Structure formats: C-alpha cells, structure tokens
Amino acid sequence: MGKTDAQTPRERYRSQVRAEIKERAWEQIALAGVPALSLNAVAKQMGMSGPALYRYFASRDELITALIRDAYRSLAETFRTASAAGADLAGLAHALRDWALADPQRYFLVYGTPVPGYHAPDDITEISAEIMGTLLDACAALTADGQATPFTTHLQGHRDWAEGHPASPAALRQALAFWTRLHGALSLELAGHFAGMDLDPALLFAAELDELLTPDA
Amino acid sequence: MGKTDAQTPRERYRSQVRAEIKERAWEQIALAGVPALSLNAVAKQMGMSGPALYRYFASRDELITALIRDAYRSLAETFRTASAAGADLAGLAHALRDWALADPQRYFLVYGTPVPGYHAPDDITEISAEIMGTLLDACAALTADGQATPFTTHLQGHRDWAEGHPASPAALRQALAFWTRLHGALSLELAGHFAGMDLDPALLFAAELDELLTPDA
C-alpha cells in the first residue's frame, strides 16, 4: 500500500502543515460555512501569523479548491470501498447518505451552490467521472432493460459521459435517477428544509430509494 | 389592486433607493455569486459613497436576507399565478424550471447551500409554507390514493407541515416527491454538473416529471 514515501524531511513537514491547515479550514467551514473561512484565523489557530499560510497555499481560492478536491476524493473512496465490499445500489445510497450526514458542508462543497465564475480543475472532473463510473457499475449489475422512453432513446444517442461504459440506456437512466433523486432528498434534508415539518428524512430517503429499486409500485 | 400607497415623498424615495440597491446586488450576485457581493461596490455603482447604504440596510446580512425574502416571494408568486391560470402539476413544474433558469443564483438563494448559523425570519418560512400549500393543492387535485407504503403511513402520523391541508397521505407523498426530485434534477443542472456529459437537462427534467405523474411505468 505504501508507495509514495520518497519524502525529504522538508517535504514531510510541508505536507503535514498543509494537512493541518486543511483540517482547521474544515472546522471553520463546519461552523460557519465556506464564506466565513478566514486564512488569518486559521493561521492564528495554528500559532503562526497571517501570511505564513501563503507558503502552503497560493491563495484562499487555492485552499478552497484543495478542500473541494479532497471532498471529491473522499466521496469517490467511499463509493469505491463500498462497491468493493459488495454493496449494491442500496448500499451505495446509504454510503452516500452517511457520508453526507457526516459533514454536510463537505457535501455542499461538492453538490452545493456553484460560484458563477468558477471552473474546477481537470483532475476534479476526473474524480467525478470515477464516482459516476462506480455508480454505473452498480446500475448495470442490477438493471433489467426497461421499456424505451423518449429519454432513454435520447440517452442512447448521447452517452459520451459514460466513457465507453458498457451500460444499457436503462442503466444510464437509472444512474441519473439515483443521482438526481437522492441528491434532491439529501440536499433538502441537509439544508434544513424539512426542519419545520415533523418528518423523518431517513424515511423519505428510504422511500425514494425504494421507488428507485422497484421498477414500479 | 393599488392599496398600500399612503407614502410620504420620503418613504417613496426610500423604497425606491432600496429597490435599486437590491437590483444592483442581484446583478453582482449573478456575476460572481453571493460571496462576492460588496456593499461598497453597490454604493459606488449607484454614485454614492460607501456607508450611505447603511441608511437603507443595517448590514450586509440584512440586505442578503431581503434578497432571500424577495426570491421566496417571487417563487411564491410564480406558483400562485400559474395555479390561478389553471396549471396542473406539470404546469407548476415548468413554471418552476423557467423561474430557476431565469436566475440560477436566485434559485440557489432559496434552495442552495445553507449557512450553518443562519435562521430565516418567520415571514420567510411563512412564504415557504404558502409555496408548499399551492403545491399540495395541485397534488390533491390530481392524485388518486395509491397503495399504502411505510412512508405514507408515516406521513399520516406526521402531517403537521400540511397545516390543516385536507390532502391524503398519497398527495403529501407526491408533493414531497415533486419537490425533492425536481429540485434534484434542477439543482444539478443549474450547478453545471451535466456540463461535461452531452445530455439535455430539459429531457431529464421532463422524464422525471413524467415518472412523477404516471403512477408506474
């Protein structure tokens, strides 16, 4: 498992400091959201003064981008290990929900409000593709080809995003439904939109998952 | 229709300036998101200098709260007029999508990433309840009682949020599905998560809506 360990003491120290910076940043984000993340506050919390952080991250945006990348990586790994443990679609769904509930702001860093100007680096979109890949695997393993709908025929002609994945249009469609429906239920739950109503979000999530897995009622 | 017009010239001027401030703020938000909203920049754009804005909004947060309130009001009115024009669930769905596409950041101000500390004022949650109310009306008008599921029986016992609305559990469940599923598809579209994949978000939205309206396949 250990492979990338040819680190000089300097590199070792550097990556450790970078890790601690990100950790403190996550704490601040969990408390008051991304907008309230302050490099100065992080630096003071670590006992060093302001501009020292710029030795490790070129700018606030670069730090946030690194956090976004880690969030994607974390979700990809969650899916990967769940899938490796033999999880089916339902397993992936609960792994997703657990991952989201463990740190809502991390979830929103991946699937939350986008910044109009921002474009994620290529490696992040690659991770996103891997996530979609394991989801497609699970869908292909489970889905019997349903009847054709206008949307599935559209998917048959526009499956570039499957990247050579040998999934049927029905599987593609189910992967999209899995993604959008569970994100819908989950993001509204995490955002607190079910707060006023006395309603169990877990049951709503389970109901959506159930309708997703059984072709019809 | 005109009722609230007992305005002194001062009040008239004041509300007009407030409106222009919010307009400029929306422009900035559309360009670079809420975090980039700067009171100073808005003031300069209006030809007046910095702190003058504080005569109209006590703080940046209060301005943002006013924008959120306007966003909720706008969505509520969109639903209200659509419903008054005889729109069914599909009509409400397309009204929602049009409203969202007209200003994605406005949509995300309502349904996007929440700020951990923030609690919306009561009048905003009232508007939210009105939105849910018209949605429930449309669901009650259309939904035949489906078979009972664990979730619908749960809804039967936890229907406080319906606020005395005479909707069946099946109607409540469909309102929730309408909300979460369309939000799922819509928010991922608006956030650009379908960008890489050559996929028509309108068709995905239509497919989700279709599955929502036809009890099964």
Place this chain on the structure above:
DNA sequence: ATGCGTTCGTTAGAAGTTATAACGAACGCC
C-alpha cells in the same frame, strides 16, 4: 413662506480581510 426637526449623504476612522514584499533565521543537503 418660513422655521425646524427628521432624514440623508458625506468624510473619518476602527477593525477586519487577502495578498505582496523584504528581511532574518532555521533547516538540510553536499
């Protein structure tokens, strides 16, 4: 029409932020 009080917009300033520049010290490779 003329006070006179309220409201408005200004400038000055405090405290915070991101980010750069320049300097000194510590580190580690050779």
Place this chain on the structure above:
DNA sequence: GGCGTTCGTTATAACTTCTAACGAACGCAT
C-alpha cells in the same frame, strides 16, 4: 561545516464591513 533553499516574520497596500460625527437637504407644520 559551509551554503543555498525554504520558512516565518513584520510592514504595507488595498480591500472589506460598519460606526461616528458632521453638514446639508428635505418636507411638514405653523
């Protein structure tokens, strides 16, 4: 043990939100 790289510091600029104090403009009432 030197010596170059890297690190952390302070100083500084430009920006932000927001408060305070002042002066001017406005409009209501007499």
